[in-house]
Amino acid sequence: MLRSLTFKRSISSKVIGIDLGTTNSAVAYIRDTLKSNNGLSASSAVIIENDQGHRTTPSIVSIALDPTTGKEKTYVGLQAKRQQIINLENTFFATKRLIGRKFNEKEVQRDIKIMPYKIVQDEKSGNAMVMTTDNKRRTPSEISSIILRYLKNTATEYLNEDVKYAVVTVPAYFNDAQRQATKDAGRMAGLKVLRVVNEPTAAALSFGLKNSEQYKENGGLIAVYDLGGGTFDISILDIENGIFEVKSTNGDTHLGGEDFDNVIINHLLDCFINENQTVDKNALVKDRNVMQRLREASEKIKIELSHVSESTVEIPFFYDGYHLNVTLKEKELDELTMHLIERTIEPVKKAIRDADIETCDIDEVIMVGGMTRMPKIRSVIEHFFGKKPNVTVNPDETVALGAAIQGGILSGEIKNVLLLDVTPLTLGIETFGGAFSPLLPRNTTIPVKKTEIFSTGVDGQTGVDIKVYQGERGLVRDNKLIGDFSLKGITPMPKGQPQILVTFDVDADGIINVSASERSSGKEQSITVIANSGLTEEEVNKLVEEGNANREQDNILRQRMDLITKADIMISDTERSFKSLEKSMSEDEEYKELKQEIEAIRAMINTFKKEINDTKLDVNVIKKTTDALQNNVFKFFKKAMATSSSNKQP
Numbered sequence: 001m002l003r004s005l006t007f008k009r010s011i012s013s014k015v016i017g018i019d020l021g022t023t024n025s026a027v028a029y030i031r032d033t034l035k036s037n038n039g040l041s042a043s044s045a046v047i048i049e050n051d052q053g054h055r056t057t058p059s060i061v062s063i064a065l066d067p068t069t070g071k072e073k074t075y076v077g078l079q080a081k082r083q084q085i086i087n088l089e090n091t092f093f094a095t096k097r098l099i100g101r102k103f104n105e106k107e108v109q110r111d112i113k114i115m116p117y118k119i120v121q122d123e124k125s126g127n128a129m130v131m132t133t134d135n136k137r138r139t140p141s142e143i144s145s146i147i148l149r150y151l152k153n154t155a156t157e158y159l160n161e162d163v164k165y166a167v168v169t170v171p172a173y174f175n176d177a178q179r180q181a182t183k184d185a186g187r188m189a190g191l192k193v194l195r196v197v198n199e200p201t202a203a204a205l206s207f208g209l210k211n212s213e214q215y216k217e218n219g220g221l222i223a224v225y226d227l228g229g230g231t232f233d234i235s236i237l238d239i240e241n242g243i244f245e246v247k248s249t250n251g252d253t254h255l256g257g258e259d260f261d262n263v264i265i266n267h268l269l270d271c272f273i274n275e276n277q278t279v280d281k282n283a284l285v286k287d288r289n290v291m292q293r294l295r296e297a298s299e300k301i302k303i304e305l306s307h308v309s310e311s312t313v314e315i316p317f318f319y320d321g322y323h324l325n326v327t328l329k330e331k332e333l334d335e336l337t338m339h340l341i342e343r344t345i346e347p348v349k350k351a352i353r354d355a356d357i358e359t360c361d362i363d364e365v366i367m368v369g370g371m372t373r374m375p376k377i378r379s380v381i382e383h384f385f386g387k388k389p390n391v392t393v394n395p396d397e398t399v400a401l402g403a404a405i406q407g408g409i410l411s412g413e414i415k416n417v418l419l420l421d422v423t424p425l426t427l428g429i430e431t432f433g434g435a436f437s438p439l440l441p442r443n444t445t446i447p448v449k450k451t452e453i454f455s456t457g458v459d460g461q462t463g464v465d466i467k468v469y470q471g472e473r474g475l476v477r478d479n480k481l482i483g484d485f486s487l488k489g490i491t492p493m494p495k496g497q498p499q500i501l502v503t504f505d506v507d508a509d510g511i512i513n514v515s516a517s518e519r520s521s522g523k524e525q526s527i528t529v530i531a532n533s534g535l536t537e538e539e540v541n542k543l544v545e546e547g548n549a550n551r552e553q554d555n556i557l558r559q560r561m562d563l564i565t566k567a568d569i570m571i572s573d574t575e576r577s578f579k580s581l582e583k584s585m586s587e588d589e590e591y592k593e594l595k596q597e598i599e600a601i602r603a604m605i606n607t608f609k610k611e612i613n614d615t616k617l618d619v620n621v622i623k624k625t626t627d628a629l630q631n632n633v634f635k636f637f638k639k640a641m642a643t644s645s646s647n648k649q650p
């Protein structure tokens with residue numbers, strides 16, 4: 001947290017808070033501060049309305065050619081939404097689902113089929129990009145930067161000062177790639193992003209400060225259930241006396257209102273085709289304009305059904321001269337989308353488990369994100385937690401307000417508040433035999449710096465490859481490689497002797513920096529794990545699940561490896577020492593016997609190293625034999641020393 005205090009206030013030090021959402025974005029700032037006796041004011045963070053007088057801005061960008069000037073014209077927000085009717089293929093929405101992702105990720109491939117705009121691959125990085133009809137490519141970060149610039153200008157005009165600093169929110173389960181890409185977007189928008197804050201944490205900050213008196217004395221555990229347009233997050237926080245400590249977090253970076261809309265789209269399509277069987281469904285779904293009308297109607301009826309029990313979608317002359325007229329009941333919608341609602345429960349259970357608490361320990365469940373207005377979601381959550389969720393926060397605004405509060409903390413406008421967030425996945429490196437050596441378990445509080453000492457596995461090794469992985473499994477082959485580098489120039493030494501210090505440094509944005517150095521040679525190398533291979537949500541969940549399921553087996557394998565490595569180092573040491581006795585003791589019978597024993601154990605170790613997965617080979621034999629050998633060798637050395645000193649006597 002020191003880092004946050006070192007930010008110096010400059011001429012224009014206003015730090016705005018931005019919720020960069022999949023569907024809607026919002027910007028907020030700190031208006032009143034230092035009002036109450038604990039240094040906080042209940043109404044300190046406020047939303048800034050945009051130039052249309054709206055408190056949120058659709059996260060949509062439309063790029064058009066001005067026919068009079070021939071120049072590109074960019075529309076943002078509501079104006080861009082209106083362009084969808086006439087310029088559909090150049091109107092980009094929900095691009096947050098693509099940010100920091102590779103083109104060939106499953107989620108991207110799925111979106112290609114349903115998005116009216118083109119999604120292409122950047123040949124160099126393999127990342128997903130969007131393309132306008134004049135074949136110009138833009139990264140999702142560029143699209144986000146246009147939205148961020150619009151929000152920056154909104155704030156600049158309202159505050160009448162040049163706004164340079166911002167805190168931007170991201171889903172808690174965003175990986176490095178997605179976090180970096182979001183920071184890049186801020187930079188492109190001319191903003192210095194002082195902090196990337198997790199959305200549910202920001203929501204908790206806003207909620208907690210509003211209710212600071214309640215949480216002052218005894219504190220409380222709160223769960224933030226955040227289901228927005230494109231992502232789902234769950235975070236468990238402990239709030240006490242201005243300290244907001246995230247206990248655990250989980251989620252799904254590709255689950256949100258868009259998925260609910262897609263289910264309704266398919267249902268309406270089926271109804272339409274049933275009614276009009278001569279219509280070619282394949283041709284219909286290829287018609288991007290028709291599909292866009294269906295998309296809008298689907299979202300509209302979804303929202304309506306949060307307030308009424310039945311509604312009708314009516315689109316005259318929808319396709320081929322046929323009208324679309326479908327009535328949908330709230331109950332039907334609940335059934336159609338139950339599988340999506342259920343998908344949020346598993347991450348909730350995991351977060352509770354990771355926080356090491358029981359469901360009944362939660363004092364308050366805060367609902368954030370537009371989708372939590374759906375009555376069925378509220379009732380499922382109420383049933384799960386056994387208490388009514390708190391719906392007093394504004395689900396569209398609370399994240400931006402929390403971001404502004406974090407901005408206020410960084411600029412010094414808000415005092416006595418400390419925010420402690422966590423890493424979503426376990427981080428570690430590859431060690432001997434493909435073992436995963438974790439340095440930072442998931443849900444470790446950030447910022448964090450941790451160093452561990454490793455060594456070499458081969459005599460005379462002058463370099464090591466440091467491979468950084470994220471995941472929950474015991475072997476790296478089952479986890480995700482997120483970056484690697486080499487440490488070269490190590491002074492040649494027997495294996496096990498060099499002291500290689502590996503340091504993981506995760507900053508408050510959740511961005512990882514890894515460095516390695518060797519003590520005696522003083523060589524040092526480091527990398528920032530950059531956005532080149534982000535984990536997909538499914539990969540994340542799979543890693544966590546597999547990690548739990550295979551923990552026992554992985555532990556056994558790790559213990560085997562540890563035993564073999566120790567024996568290997570011991571034998572190497574003994575071999576070396578024996579060499580020094582070769583001249584004086586080579587004719588000694590005991591020496592010969594021990595030498596043979598060493599060779600036999602060396603052969604056994606080599607076999608075990610090769611067959612590490614074969615649990616039929618009992619590693620305890622290695623332990624017993626090397627222990628016995630060490631004993632005998634020790635005795636023999638004593639004898640050798642005595643012989644050599646008696647030989648030296650006059």
Ligand SMILES: Nc1ncnc2c1ncn2[C@@H]1O[C@H](COP(=O)(O)OP(=O)(O)OP(=O)(O)O)[C@@H](O)[C@H]1O
Nearest residue numbers: 021022023024228229230231257306369370371373
């Ligand atoms: N009354 C309602 N009932 C059901 N869904 C709603 C309602 N109001 C808004 N939504 C849905 O909420 C979603 C938008 O929520 P929100 O603005 O919180 O998301 P976001 O911040 O843009 O997304 P994310 O946090 O996932 O990046 C949309 O899918 C929208 O259709």
